[in-house]
Amino acid sequence: xxxxxxxxxxxxxxxxxxxxxxxxxxxxxxxxxxxxxxxxxxxxxxxxxxxxxxxxxxxxxxxxxxxxxxxxxxxxxxxxxxxxxxxxxxxxxxxxxxxxxxxxxxxxxxxxxxxxxxxxxxxxxxxxxxxxxxxxxxxxxxxxxxxxxxxxxxxxxxxxxxxxxxxxxxxxxxxxxxxxxxxxxxxxxxxxxxxxxxxxxxxxxxxxxxxxxxxxxxxxxxxxxxxxxxxxxxxxxxxxxxxxxxxxxxxxxxxxxxxxxxxxxxxxxxxxxxxxxxxxxxxxxxxxxxxxxxxxxxxxxxxxxxxxxxxxxxxxxxxxxxxxxx
Amino acid sequence: xxxxxxxxxxxxxxxxxxxxxxxxxxxxxxxxxxxxxxxxxxxxxxxxxxxxxxxxxxxxxxxxxxxxxxxxxxxxxxxxxxxxxxxxxxxxxxxxxxxxxxxxxxxxxxxxxxxxxxxxxxxxxxxxxxxxxxxxxxxxxxxxxxxxxxxxxxxxxxxxxxxxxxxxxxxxxxxxxxxxxxxxxxxxxxxxxxxxxxxxxxxxxxxxxxxxxxxxxxxxxxxxxxxxxxxxxxxxxxxxxxxxxxxxxxxxxxxxxxxxxxxxxxxxxxxxxxxxxxxxxxxxxxxxxxxxxxxxxxxxxxxxxxxxxxxxxxxxxxxxxxxxxx
Amino acid sequence: xxxxxxxxxxxxxxxxxxxxxxxxxxxxxxxxxxxxxxxxxxxxxxxxxxxxxxxxxxxxxxxxxxxxxxxxxxxxxxxxxxxxxxxxxxxxxxxxxxxxxxxxxxxxxxxxxxxxxxxxxxxxxxxxxxxxxxxxxxxxxxxxxxxxxxxxxxxxxxxxxxxxxxxxxxxxxxxxxxxxxxxxxxxxxxxxxxxxxxxxxxxxxxxxxxxxxxxxxxxxxxxxxxxxxxxxxxxxxxxxxxxxxxxxxxxxxxxxxxxxxxxxxxxxxxxxxxxxxxxxxxxxxxxxxxxxxxxxxxxxxxxxxxxxxxxxxxxxxxxxxxxxxx
Numbered sequence: 001x002x003x004x005x006x007x008x009x010x011x012x013x014x015x016x017x018x019x020x021x022x023x024x025x026x027x028x029x030x031x032x033x034x035x036x037x038x039x040x041x042x043x044x045x046x047x048x049x050x051x052x053x054x055x056x057x058x059x060x061x062x063x064x065x066x067x068x069x070x071x072x073x074x075x076x077x078x079x080x081x082x083x084x085x086x087x088x089x090x091x092x093x094x095x096x097x098x099x100x101x102x103x104x105x106x107x108x109x110x111x112x113x114x115x116x117x118x119x120x121x122x123x124x125x126x127x128x129x130x131x132x133x134x135x136x137x138x139x140x141x142x143x144x145x146x147x148x149x150x151x152x153x154x155x156x157x158x159x160x161x162x163x164x165x166x167x168x169x170x171x172x173x174x175x176x177x178x179x180x181x182x183x184x185x186x187x188x189x190x191x192x193x194x195x196x197x198x199x200x201x202x203x204x205x206x207x208x209x210x211x212x213x214x215x216x217x218x219x220x221x222x223x224x225x226x227x228x229x230x231x232x233x234x235x236x237x238x239x240x241x242x243x244x245x246x247x248x249x250x251x252x253x254x255x256x257x258x259x260x261x262x263x264x265x266x267x268x269x270x271x272x273x274x275x276x277x278x279x280x281x282x283x284x285x286x287x288x289x290x291x292x293x294x295x296x297x298x299x300x301x302x303x304x305x306x307x308x309x310x311x312x313x314x315x316x317x318x319x320x321x322x323x324x325x326x
Numbered sequence: 327x328x329x330x331x332x333x334x335x336x337x338x339x340x341x342x343x344x345x346x347x348x349x350x351x352x353x354x355x356x357x358x359x360x361x362x363x364x365x366x367x368x369x370x371x372x373x374x375x376x377x378x379x380x381x382x383x384x385x386x387x388x389x390x391x392x393x394x395x396x397x398x399x400x401x402x403x404x405x406x407x408x409x410x411x412x413x414x415x416x417x418x419x420x421x422x423x424x425x426x427x428x429x430x431x432x433x434x435x436x437x438x439x440x441x442x443x444x445x446x447x448x449x450x451x452x453x454x455x456x457x458x459x460x461x462x463x464x465x466x467x468x469x470x471x472x473x474x475x476x477x478x479x480x481x482x483x484x485x486x487x488x489x490x491x492x493x494x495x496x497x498x499x500x501x502x503x504x505x506x507x508x509x510x511x512x513x514x515x516x517x518x519x520x521x522x523x524x525x526x527x528x529x530x531x532x533x534x535x536x537x538x539x540x541x542x543x544x545x546x547x548x549x550x551x552x553x554x555x556x557x558x559x560x561x562x563x564x565x566x567x568x569x570x571x572x573x574x575x576x577x578x579x580x581x582x583x584x585x586x587x588x589x590x591x592x593x594x595x596x597x598x599x600x601x602x603x604x605x606x607x608x609x610x611x612x613x614x615x616x617x618x619x620x621x622x623x624x625x626x627x628x629x630x631x632x633x634x635x636x637x638x639x640x641x642x643x644x645x646x647x648x649x650x651x652x
Numbered sequence: 653x654x655x656x657x658x659x660x661x662x663x664x665x666x667x668x669x670x671x672x673x674x675x676x677x678x679x680x681x682x683x684x685x686x687x688x689x690x691x692x693x694x695x696x697x698x699x700x701x702x703x704x705x706x707x708x709x710x711x712x713x714x715x716x717x718x719x720x721x722x723x724x725x726x727x728x729x730x731x732x733x734x735x736x737x738x739x740x741x742x743x744x745x746x747x748x749x750x751x752x753x754x755x756x757x758x759x760x761x762x763x764x765x766x767x768x769x770x771x772x773x774x775x776x777x778x779x780x781x782x783x784x785x786x787x788x789x790x791x792x793x794x795x796x797x798x799x800x801x802x803x804x805x806x807x808x809x810x811x812x813x814x815x816x817x818x819x820x821x822x823x824x825x826x827x828x829x830x831x832x833x834x835x836x837x838x839x840x841x842x843x844x845x846x847x848x849x850x851x852x853x854x855x856x857x858x859x860x861x862x863x864x865x866x867x868x869x870x871x872x873x874x875x876x877x878x879x880x881x882x883x884x885x886x887x888x889x890x891x892x893x894x895x896x897x898x899x900x901x902x903x904x905x906x907x908x909x910x911x912x913x914x915x916x917x918x919x920x921x922x923x924x925x926x927x928x929x930x931x932x933x934x935x936x937x938x939x940x941x942x943x944x945x946x947x948x949x950x951x952x953x954x955x956x957x958x959x960x961x962x963x964x965x966x967x968x969x970x971x972x973x974x975x976x977x978x
Binding site for chain 1: 380381408410412413414424427428430431432434435436437
């Protein structure tokens with residue numbers, strides 16, 4: 001079974017959510033449509049629906065990320081699930097236990113879903129291959145590999161502003177090479193039939209196999225931005241700034257930082273996305289971050305709806321858990 | 327708009343709770359009366375009311391305080407809210423994000439209330455000035471500035487024992503200069519029309535502008551305690567004990583520590599408050615802490631009721647959140 | 653009152669759960685039978701019952717243990733309680749407050765149950781002696797003394813596989829001397845009338861008063877395992893491995909590690925338990941851990957049911973909390 005296939009049931013329905021790769025347009029559209037429906041929940045007086053009442057969602061974070069953990073915790077609570085936060089960095093893997101033993105231990109508590117964040121690419125998939133059949137695994141970011149819920153919240157944000165993907169030009173700007181957000185976005189944009197996908201950045205920060213990804217490569221930001229409808233800025237990891245891959249944050253900003261002048265090269269109604277947290281003055285000028293074209297906070301809002309949607313879909317696609325216990 | 331006014335709506339109702347300063351007697355009485363009503367909840371078999379069901383309360387703690395965080399978490403849960411604990415010391419402000427970006431990010435998750443603790447005076451007010459209009463901000467302690475829920479739980483405790491404030495003499499003893507508890511208590515006692523408010527401590531630990539605060543200043547504890555009905559002891563921060571402001575903890579206790587002998591100078595039925603945690607043998611002798619005049623644990627119990635009251639009032643005073651979303 | 657008696661009410665019902673010592677067969681059977689009933693909850697679509705709705709359970713962990721904390725948190729949530737996690741290592745005992753002041757402070761928040769984990773033997777009992785009468789205390793492990801819920805989940809696992817205890821031979825293998833799990837298991841097995849209880853390990857890791865515990869002592873693993881129906885392996889603490897008590901982990905495994913060959917000396921249908929986390933290749937060979945005789949993950953599942961049972965029983969045995977407040 002290919003990495004991408006483990007997340008689909010025999011009849012092709014989503015049972016985990018690990019990567020966009022290998023999914024079909026219908027899977028992504030189902031997530032987006034469900035997220036649209038659920039986005040209304042947060043605007044009601046009572047921001048909860050009983051969908052996952054009596055289910056247990058475990059945030060299994062091997063890599064600390066308060067922000068991402070918070071969005072999944074909130075999504076689960078708005079679906080009325082019980083949430084356990086397990087920070088494994090400070091937990092029993094310290095005690096010499098293997099990853100698999102940790103997983104089997106928590107699954108034996110008869111939980112329903114693992115939300116996994118891990119510094120190693122493939123960790124969420126590894127866990128999905130080994131968990132009990134009643135447990136769904138969501139990938140909340142694995143190494144440089146994938147961050148599929150981030151991609152889907154970006155797609156939701158784009159669709160809300162631009163409608164169909166077929167006519168869109170989208171530029172992804174920055175450290176594409178090390179970015180799981182970029183990888184997942186490229187796959188999602190392609191699956192959704194986006195007109196043109198560009199990646200823009202210095203050679204040291206773009207993948208060597210760019211053509212295989214179905215994208216156009218630009219090293220010059222002005223060229224890369226010309227006439228695009230959507231600009232997805234990537235976060236520059238601090239450790240890169242002082243490393244051999246980049247001269248300095250200031251020099252990076254001079255070449256690849258998004259300013260209002262540069263944004264003027266894009267289509268007049270182009271929108272700007274960023275996964276956060278933003279390094280103001282490095283990836284983007286504050287005028288752009290706070291300007292009318294940025295949809296960065298909408299991304300956050302849509303992120304809750306997308307995560308609620310994915311949780312609802314994968315658990316809805318599963319058999320009654322009782323059938324899985326001996 | 328003055329700092330004090332930001333917390334009131336156009337028609338003068340509490341929409342945040344940042345400081346006692348600038349509030350009127352009616353605001354404080356509303357909190358105390360609501361807290362009395364809600365104090366019954368914790369004595370029922372089912373210690374919950376549905377008031378905030380479907381609301382999301384975020385404990386945004388930039389300064390670690392398990393105890394204070396626990397009281398707000400419990401208050402919110404007893405009102406049936408969902409609670410997210412976000413410890414920002416270990417979170418994304420580490421990643422170079424500004425405070426305002428962090429706030430905007432979490433508010434974009436469509437939460438309803440921030441409970442803010444921060445080492446910098448004015449932080450909660452700063453946040454209240456910048457949050458989306460549907461979000462209420464509660465100050466859980468900002469620098470040396472204010473700790474208004476602590477003041478209100480002290481007022482509730484005093485009122486339960488002493489009734490009207492007009493005839494009372496109250497002494498606040500210790501490090502008034504650095505104490506947000508003292509500042510908020512002085513304001514609350516004055517707003518409630520307390521007969522006489524005294525501050526007692528060494529010159530190095532009393533504010534220079536004491537007269538402007540409407541209090542009488544005593545440097546001698548015996549004089550300061552004479553005939554008072556209420557003694558509010560302040561916590562002595564450990565870092566002060568070894569600093570230039572104080573000779574030593576033992577010497578401090580000798581001059582300003584509350585003993586049974588000294589307490590005998592106060593009115594025969596005087597009560598003793600302390601915000602906790604207590605340094606036994608520094609601010610107070612254990613015989614007083616454990617004696618019949620101490621109401622320190624009642625303060626804790628009342629603190630849950632006061633926090634439930636403030637949460638109910640500020641959210642009750644707000645428009646339906648739906649109206650605030652574009 | 654003896655240490656063991658503090659946990660029983662005047663009419664002999666469980667009001668805390670601190671140690672197996674001093675309990676009668678009927679107490680243990682009540683826990684096992686209740687756990688059997690509650691084990692069905694986790695197999696339902698909605699894994700919750702309203703038993704503790706409106707109650708507040710506080711996980712008071714002075715010793716960090718994500719795994720144990722998680723099992724109690726989950727048990728409480730499946731009973732619909734509100735749960736507060738208070739990690740005291742990072743909390744106010746840092747600020748110079750005494751343990752008793754910390755306890756009194758949290759109990760003043762009108763909580764209903766403390767789940768206590770502490771590195772010092774007797775800590776849970778100390779707390780039980782001093783809490784307000786309406787609060788139940790569960791011992792989640794105190795020093796080398798006791799870990800009674802672990803013992804009860806082991807008993808539940810054994811009873812599910814073997815039925816009556818009278819005809820069973822049980823071997824407890826490893827570092828009995830330093831193990832609170834072993835002590836609690838020995839008491840539980842004796843109270844339940846187990847046919848024969850053996851302890852197996854090197855002299856340096858067995859208690860000197862073994863005979864007084866009602867067990868048979870073996871220093872040779874092959875002899876100790878012969879014809880037993882149940883093998884309870886203990887976790888070897890890492891700090892022992894490099895200490896003076898043991899030559900090395902490899903040498904320990906050679907003498908006391910459980911392999912399939914050695915397990916063949918036991919009864920043909922013998923089961924193998926381990927409290928986790930396992931050091932594969934130290935206490936047990938991976939072939940045994942993953943083999944058909946290991947019931948280690950069932951222990952975890954049963955642990956949730958046992959903790960739900962204990963929580964239900966101790967709170968059910970208490971008067972209405974309202975009666976305890978002045």
